[in-house]
Amino acid sequence: MGKLEGRVAVITGGASGIGRACAERFAAEGADIVVADLNADRGAETVAAVEAAGQRASFVRTDTSKEADNEALAAAAVEVYGKIDVLVAAAGISHSGYVSGEVGDVDRRADPTASFLLNKPPEAWEKVMAVNLTGVMLTDRAVARRMIAAGNGGSIVNIASGAAKIPIPGAADYCVSKTGVWMLTKTLALELTGHQIRVNAIGPGMIETPMTVQAHSDEERRRQIENNTPLGRFGQPQDIANAALFLASDESSFTTGQMLHPDGGIFTG
Amino acid sequence: MGALETKIAVVTGGASGIGRACAERFAAEGADVVVADLDEARGAETVAAIEGLGQRAIFVRTDTSTEVDNEALADAAIEEFGRIDVLLAAAGVSSGTYVSGEVQERAADPEANFIVNKPIEMWEKVLAVNLTGVMLTDRSIGKRMVAAGQGGAIVNIASAAAVVPLPGAADYCVSKAGVWMLTKALARELAGEKIRVNAIGPGFVETPMTQQIRDDEELVQGPLAMTPMGRFGEPPEIAATALYLASEESSFMTGQILYPGGGLFTG
Numbered sequence: 001m002g003k004l005e006g007r008v009a010v011i012t013g014g015a016s017g018i019g020r021a022c023a024e025r026f027a028a029e030g031a032d033i034v035v036a037d038l039n040a041d042r043g044a045e046t047v048a049a050v051e052a053a054g055q056r057a058s059f060v061r062t063d064t065s066k067e068a069d070n071e072a073l074a075a076a077a078v079e080v081y082g083k084i085d086v087l088v089a090a091a092g093i094s095h096s097g098y099v100s101g102e103v104g105d106v107d108r109r110a111d112p113t114a115s116f117l118l119n120k121p122p123e124a125w126e127k128v129m130a131v132n133l134t135g136v137m138l139t140d141r142a143v144a145r146r147m148i149a150a151g152n153g154g155s156i157v158n159i160a161s162g163a164a165k166i167p168i169p170g171a172a173d174y175c176v177s178k179t180g181v182w183m184l185t186k187t188l189a190l191e192l193t194g195h196q197i198r199v200n201a202i203g204p205g206m207i208e209t210p211m212t213v214q215a216h217s218d219e220e221r222r223r224q225i226e227n228n229t230p231l232g233r234f235g236q237p238q239d240i241a242n243a244a245l246f247l248a249s250d251e252s253s254f255t256t257g258q259m260l261h262p263d264g265g266i267f268t269g
Numbered sequence: 270m271g272a273l274e275t276k277i278a279v280v281t282g283g284a285s286g287i288g289r290a291c292a293e294r295f296a297a298e299g300a301d302v303v304v305a306d307l308d309e310a311r312g313a314e315t316v317a318a319i320e321g322l323g324q325r326a327i328f329v330r331t332d333t334s335t336e337v338d339n340e341a342l343a344d345a346a347i348e349e350f351g352r353i354d355v356l357l358a359a360a361g362v363s364s365g366t367y368v369s370g371e372v373q374e375r376a377a378d379p380e381a382n383f384i385v386n387k388p389i390e391m392w393e394k395v396l397a398v399n400l401t402g403v404m405l406t407d408r409s410i411g412k413r414m415v416a417a418g419q420g421g422a423i424v425n426i427a428s429a430a431a432v433v434p435l436p437g438a439a440d441y442c443v444s445k446a447g448v449w450m451l452t453k454a455l456a457r458e459l460a461g462e463k464i465r466v467n468a469i470g471p472g473f474v475e476t477p478m479t480q481q482i483r484d485d486e487e488l489v490q491g492p493l494a495m496t497p498m499g500r501f502g503e504p505p506e507i508a509a510t511a512l513y514l515a516s517e518e519s520s521f522m523t524g525q526i527l528y529p530g531g532g533l534f535t536g
Contacts (some may be wrong), residue, residue: 182536186535186536189497189532189535190497190532190535193497193498193499193531193532205521230456230457230460230461230523230524231460231463231465231521231523232460232461233521235521236521239520239521239522240521242518242519242520243518243519243522245518246510246513246518246519250509251509251510251512251513252509252510252513252529253506253509254471254472254498254502254503254506254507254529254530254531255510255527255528255529255530256497256498256531256532257497257532257535257536258527258528258535258536259536260522260525260527261522261525262519262521262522263521263522264460264521264522264523265456265457265460265465265522265523265524267524268453268456268457268524268525269449269453269525269526269536
């Protein structure tokens with residue numbers, strides 16, 4: 001008996017990285033999955049993986065920074081599956097040039113100060129905020145409305161980052177957006193307790209995903225990051241999916257407004 | 270297939286409340302359990318519950334505030350089961366007069382427990398059990414885990430009171446804040462040994478420790494008002510959190526505290 005038997009989960013950013021790992025783990029625990037992403041090809045791969053696990057899945061192409069797309073996503077989920085029990089909001093970008101599931105186009109090693117605040121174009125900052133912060137708010141809102149209307153409670157899991165609490169020079173936009181997700185999570189949790197909807201976040205450390213490929217494929221940077229991580233390794237997407245499962249399932253039924261840090265011990269509050 | 274199949278867990282405070290719920294859940298997930306507590310009669314009930322689930326269990330009478338008892342506990346666990354994979358340190362007192370598993374009487378004057386009025390012996394008792402006691406248990410078990418070289422998971426039961434001050438319970442709050450910092454420091458020290466150390470900061474939970482509050486219509490309003498979810502937690506909800514931290518599901522987490530508190534504290 002899986003921990004999400006009979007549940008329906010919407011997962012944004014579900015085409016790759018943490019989002020895909022969540023989709024696959026949730027399916028293995030008995031959930032049907034709505035995969036939302038910009039990348040239709042990789043999204044189809046996730047759908048195939050979920051179906052191979054014996055569950056139903058649909059892909060909905062979604063630009064999570066747009067309210068209309070989030071509303072369409074939530075409407076599609078309810079239309080196909082009748083309800084939404086779980087949301088994992090994993091769609092996010094590391095910088096304005098990031099493209100879903102692709103290697104980033106910015107190499108900070110060339111000139112680390114190019115992405116410092118003094119030099120960063122405001123448009124770059126705005127793009128990161130639009131996707132990582134306002135996007136998560138819009139997805140949370142669109143899905144939570146359906147959860148409230150259905151009256152059966154629910155669980156929302158926002159993928160923030162350890163960067164919500166640890167500043168990274170050159171990634172101010174990313175860090176600020178993730179801090180915003182953390183406060184959004186806390187506020188929304190308080191607003192939704194009366195509807196039995198729990199809202200929690202995850203603040204991963206360095207995880208081996210397409211987003212961090214520059215770091216984990218470079219031997220020197222990889223060793224440096226491993227040395228800075230008490231548990232001495234990069235995290236795997238599965239590590240985050242396990243945390244997401246805990247928060248999405250009834251195992252965490254008394255937990256709301258919290259952030260878990262599966263990060264190898266980097267941040268300890 | 271349980272999440273703790275073939276694992277050996279030591280659970281202090283295992284005779285009642287959160288400790289017992291953890292012992293039972295761990296057993297349901299396939300672990301054998303060493304139950305440590307001051308209360309033998311209730312400890313025997315926990316052992317019986319675990320055996321009823323088809324797992325092995327022993328009771329070791331332990332005053333966790335004494336080093337010799339913690340060493341004897343760790344030795345007994347190794348002697349019986351050969352190793353220790355998981356420690357759940359749940360032994361704790363709410364005040365200097367708390368007795369394991371027993372319901373306390375309401376204080377006649379709430380301000381009698383304010384710092385300016387509290388007898389120093391009460392403060393020292395709470396710190397001895399809740400803080401130094403957890404350190405001593407962690408250390409005794411941590412030493413055996415290091416010697417065995419197979420890693421492990423240590424879960425300390427702190428409290429939301431580690432970060433939320435409660436007037437009249439300064440000793441309790443300070444002891445739990447100490448457990449949280451102990452957890453973080455120990456996590457750093459043991460990361461190289463693949464021993465993960467995490468904590469849980471429960472909110473108000475339906476245990477013998479809170480029964481006096483729950484039985485009092487007036488007193489119970491305080492905790493309910495502090496808890497956005499508007500209810501007390503149940504011990505199995507804390508045990509589910511402990512299971513997550515004790516199992517491989519949290520293999521990339523160390524030095525963390527989780528707050529199953531109905532939203533009481535949000536950081």
